[in-house]
Amino acid sequence: MSAGPVLILGARSDIGMAIARAYAADGHAIQLAARNADTLEPERNDIALRHGTDVTLHELDALDYDSHDAFLDSLPALPDIAVCTVGYMGEQSENEADMQAARLVMRSNFEGPTNLLALLANRFETRGSGTLIGISSVAGDRGRATNYVYGSAKAGFTAFLSGLRNRLAKKGVHVMTVKPGFVATKMTDGMDLPEKLTADPDKLACSVLRAAKRRRNIIYVKPVWWLVMLIIRNIPEAIFKKLSI
Amino acid sequence: MKLSGWGRYPVADCTVTAPRTPEALSEARKSGPLIARGNGRAYGDSAMNEDSTVSMRHFNRFIAFDHTTGQLTAEAGVLLGDVIDAFLPRGWFPAVTPGTKFVTLGGMAAADVHGKNHHLDGGFGNTIDWLDIMGPDGTVTRCSREENAELFDWTIGGMGLTGVILRMAIRLRRVETGWILQHAHPAPNLAAAMEAFEAAPDAPYSVAWIDCLSTGEHLGRFIVMLGEHAPLDRLPNRFRQVPFGPPPGRNRTVPFNLPGFALNRWTVRAFNAAYYRMGLRNAGTSYVPWDTYFYPLDGILGWNRIYGRRGFLQFQCVLPDDTARAGLKALLTTIAETGQGSFLAVLKKMGPEGGRFSFPMPGYTLALDFPVSDKVLELMEQLDRITLDHGGRFYLAKDARLTAHMLHATDPRAGAFAAMRRETGADTGFASMQSERLGL
Ligand SMILES: Cc1cc2nc3c(=O)[nH]c(=O)nc-3n(C[C@H](O)[C@H](O)[C@H](O)COP(=O)(O)OP(=O)(O)OC[C@H]3O[C@@H](n4cnc5c(N)ncnc54)[C@H](O)[C@@H]3O)c2cc1C
Ligand SMILES: NC(=O)c1ccc[n+]([C@@H]2O[C@H](COP(=O)([O-])OP(=O)(O)OC[C@H]3O[C@@H](n4cnc5c(N)ncnc54)[C@H](OP(=O)(O)O)[C@@H]3O)[C@@H](O)[C@H]2O)c1
Numbered sequence: 001m002s003a004g005p006v007l008i009l010g011a012r013s014d015i016g017m018a019i020a021r022a023y024a025a026d027g028h029a030i031q032l033a034a035r036n037a038d039t040l041e042p043e044r045n046d047i048a049l050r051h052g053t054d055v056t057l058h059e060l061d062a063l064d065y066d067s068h069d070a071f072l073d074s075l076p077a078l079p080d081i082a083v084c085t086v087g088y089m090g091e092q093s094e095n096e097a098d099m100q101a102a103r104l105v106m107r108s109n110f111e112g113p114t115n116l117l118a119l120l121a122n123r124f125e126t127r128g129s130g131t132l133i134g135i136s137s138v139a140g141d142r143g144r145a146t147n148y149v150y151g152s153a154k155a156g157f158t159a160f161l162s163g164l165r166n167r168l169a170k171k172g173v174h175v176m177t178v179k180p181g182f183v184a185t186k187m188t189d190g191m192d193l194p195e196k197l198t199a200d201p202d203k204l205a206c207s208v209l210r211a212a213k214r215r216r217n218i219i220y221v222k223p224v225w226w227l228v229m230l231i232i233r234n235i236p237e238a239i240f241k242k243l244s245i
Numbered sequence: 246m247k248l249s250g251w252g253r254y255p256v257a258d259c260t261v262t263a264p265r266t267p268e269a270l271s272e273a274r275k276s277g278p279l280i281a282r283g284n285g286r287a288y289g290d291s292a293m294n295e296d297s298t299v300s301m302r303h304f305n306r307f308i309a310f311d312h313t314t315g316q317l318t319a320e321a322g323v324l325l326g327d328v329i330d331a332f333l334p335r336g337w338f339p340a341v342t343p344g345t346k347f348v349t350l351g352g353m354a355a356a357d358v359h360g361k362n363h364h365l366d367g368g369f370g371n372t373i374d375w376l377d378i379m380g381p382d383g384t385v386t387r388c389s390r391e392e393n394a395e396l397f398d399w400t401i402g403g404m405g406l407t408g409v410i411l412r413m414a415i416r417l418r419r420v421e422t423g424w425i426l427q428h429a430h431p432a433p434n435l436a437a438a439m440e441a442f443e444a445a446p447d448a449p450y451s452v453a454w455i456d457c458l459s460t461g462e463h464l465g466r467f468i469v470m471l472g473e474h475a476p477l478d479r480l481p482n483r484f485r486q487v488p489f490g491p492p493p494g495r496n497r498t499v500p501f502n503l504p505g506f507a508l509n510r511w512t513v514r515a516f517n518a519a520y521y522r523m524g525l526r527n528a529g530t531s532y533v534p535w536d537t538y539f540y541p542l543d544g545i546l547g548w549n550r551i552y553g554r555r556g557f558l559q560f561q562c563v564l565p566d567d568t569a570r571a572g573l574k575a576l577l578t579t580i581a582e583t584g585q586g587s588f589l590a591v592l593k594k595m596g597p598e599g600g601r602f603s604f605p606m607p608g609y610t611l612a613l614d615f616p617v618s619d620k621v622l623e624l625m626e627q628l629d630r631i632t633l634d635h636g637g638r639f640y641l642a643k644d645a646r647l648t649a650h651m652l653h654a655t656d657p658r659a660g661a662f663a664a665m666r667r668e669t670g671a672d673t674g675f676a677s678m679q680s681e682r683l684g685l
Binding site: 025042045186189 | 265
């Protein structure tokens with residue numbers, strides 16, 4: 001296989017798995033990193049069978065910061081592309097009442113993902129090539145009463161990615177920020193999502209692949225979300241604070 | 246959520262869950278009878294249960310492939326199209342395929358689907374080595390022709406009513422290329438079309454398209470299409486660089502429901518006439534890529550919307566060899582007289598029976614689409630009676646409106662099927678709107 005390996009951080013996620021399949025279909029070897037990685041054996045086997053490519057499993061806890069260097073050392077090869085899909089939404093009401101719950105959301109969406117991407121960025125910079133893809137969220141574009149704990153962590157992640165992109169732009173390393181709107185996954189199972197605004201993980205994966213090839217910087221997965229968020233971002237705060245959206 | 250089959254008729258509010266593990270599926274079973282749903286390509290209410298419809302979409306992993314025998318082991322929610330994507334480039338093709346690749350392996354087994362090779366190879370059931378089925382008590386049983394053979398035989402063609410198929414092993418066929426060598430013969434009428442089928446018993450694939458608005462001596466103009474997998478050494482040079490065919494083009498989508506009036510007898514007549522002329526022009530031998538040959542409609546995603554808001558019905562019956570000619574003539578005459586042109590009408594010769602409750606039998610199967618209207622519902626009842634009078638029976642994967650009385654009158658196996666369900670307790674675990682309507 002000529003195409004270099006792709007590392008998926010948080011691979012059990014539906015979005016991560018869809019991206020893994022899309023890259024495997026494109027001929028890349030795949031490294032799946034997740035908690036309890038061995039339970040992903042059926043997925044590993046499935047991707048290997050379908051696409052005839054090497055797929056490996058790697059244990060990873062995004063919150064165990066000290067283990068991250070060793071984790072990267074243990075990979076069969078430094079990947080060409082790393083995609084971070086680690087994330088955790090929690091329940092807003094719980095996040096308001098219980099600071100420990102809120103902290104877990106913040107760490108899972110910000111500290112863990114940035115720690116991993118920062119280490120990868122340094123290795124990519126040394127090598128002088130590579131692509132980092134972070135799955136952030138439109139929720140980070142403006143804090144809203146219904147999910148600002150998650151949203152603020154994603155906002156931090158988005159800002160981190162943009163800074164990283166700026167730093168590495170002249171170093172041959174590309175950084176892409178993905179801001180999905182609604183995606184039909186485990187995270188949103190049971191929520192009543194508007195069909196027109198909801199993406200399917202496989203379609204999302206195709207968009208991510210295409211955009212990464214074109215070295216896009218920031219993508220909204222369903223283009224309509226760009227417009228929705230443009231409007232939401234531009235509502236004056238005096239009015240915004242009274243809305244319930 | 247609002248749910249329907251491919252024909253978008255009937256529509257019902259169904260509770261749909263999508264378990265990710267056999268354990269979660271077993272949990273779903275505890276809240277009462279359920280029905281498994283594959284990719285919703287059955288036309289009517291086969292895969293609908295208002296209280297509990299269980300989508301199999303998360304059971305979509307390949308498990309094993311044996312490169313020497315072509316045996317694929319996979320979960321039941323795997324799409325046929327994914328099997329082709331993965332294995333055609335390695336020289337393997339489904340041994341039996343319906344007219345769309347957007348079906349799941351589970352749905353194919355449950356309907357014991359037939360392809361253009363049924364007259365030679367039989368139904369999809371023939372290509373299955375074993376199935377794992379979750380029964381009404383939540384236990385998973387492996388069954389095959391040797392092991393739990395009874396359960397195996399009832400499940401193939403059992404429309405999801407014996408249990409939920411979790412995984413299975415099927416045989417793929419070796420092919421040298423993804424191209425089909427097609428021979429098209431226009432046939433001016435029914436007799437000529439049947440002769441063409443009878444004259445080509447060894448053609449690997451055969452099917453006929455019908456213009457069913459022409460009457461009289463032209464009653465049903467046909468184009469009989471025979472096909473075979475093209476061997477590499479017969480492939481014209483220009484195709485040899487891409488022996489497995491060009492990658493399927495981008496799917497086009499029908500974005501909205503066409504107003505019902507767009508499809509009336511005049512537009513259908515014009516379409517059919519144009520199609521027939523095209524058939525005449527392309528008569529003879531040609532090389533066709535696999536996806537255009539087997540799945541001509543898959544290129545237009547959501548084509549079921551062209552029939553407008555009320556949706557559409559498909560009538561499909563099979564008539565035994567000895568009454569086929571008279572029966573087909575009666576069916577086609579009735580249709581032509583009402584002027585209800587069918588957009589898509591096909592005739593095909595069938596081979597031996599499959600599972601205990603499978604649709605096919607030796608004879609001819611006729612399938613036609615009609616937009617739903619009161620007139621069409623009446624016409625369908627007439628067609629039912631003609632089928633009954635000629636000893637035929639109906640394909641449940643296409644049915645949305647048959648009565649229990651008509652089903653049981655045409656198919657004595659239905660009673661035995663229902664009795665088996667009661668004895669095994671399958672009726673307490675599995676039911677669909679169709680099984681309730683048909684007294685299964
Ligand atoms: C354009 C088109 C062309 C077609 N051409 C043909 C053809 O040429 N020949 C032919 O035979 N059929 C044909 N069909 C019909 C189609 O092949 C069958 O209806 C098939 O069963 C659909 O599979 P599905 O996965 O969509 O199943 P669904 O429509 O979701 O379900 C169909 C039946 O299978 C059962 N089922 C699904 N998954 C499971 C499971 N895991 N375990 C147990 N039961 C299950 C359901 O309960 C239901 O009874 C065609 C349909 C279309 C839309
Ligand atoms: N679904 C949406 O509508 C939507 C919208 C916008 C953005 N997103 C973002 O898209 C990404 C993927 O989400 P998804 O929808 O696919 O949901 P998901 O299935 O819940 O995926 C999140 C994944 O993150 C992993 N994870 C969480 N904490 C971890 C940790 N400490 N160490 C390792 N892995 C950890 C989880 O692993 P476990 O499986 O081990 O729990 C899980 O697989 C997330 O970042 C999410 O915020 C989703």
